[in-house]
Amino acid sequence: MDLKQHLSRITPDDREFREAFEQATVSKPDYARYYLRTLERTKAKEKEPWSLPNEDPTEITLEHVLPKTPNLGEWAAFDPDAVRKYSRRLGNMCLLQKTPNSNARSDEFLEKRALYGASPYFLTNELARFETWGPQEIEARQRDMARLAVHAWPI
DSSP: OOHHHHHHTTSOOHHHHHHHHTTOBOOOHHHHHHHHHHHHHHHTTOSSOSSOTTOOTTTEEEEESSOSSOOTTTOTTOOHHHHHHHTTBGGGEEEEEHHHHHHHTTOOHHHHHHHHHTOSSHHHHGGGGOSSOSHHHHHHHHHHHHHHHHHHSOO
16 A cells, blocks of 8 residues: 555545634644745745745734734624634634734724735735624635635645
């Protein structure tokens, strides 16, 4: 039996991978940035890397659309349990330059929407198409990312 056959028994197929990715949460910022950079490259159909693996993480930062600790009065679609469930979902994260991200802080989604729309990153820019930001939007965005992930990490 060759290696590929052996690994096929323990490696998920595209459907299984996509379904698992649809539910993925990421608690380590470096991992989330890696996933988002790779998905971004796949979306852009780039064959060559657009950044170095050891790039300075303070230049392009990881943004949580729903903040990890939001003012719940400003994020009515989320109760404390939903914040725990969705704030670390990959569908809730994007890449932003340091200055715009720090200026946006924990602002409401509608206040940050124009910032996302001005981003040159495809996945960040696409956030501007959403009218609201709640659990359904996070899940929809992550489903889109999961379809892209199958191409980003082909087997």
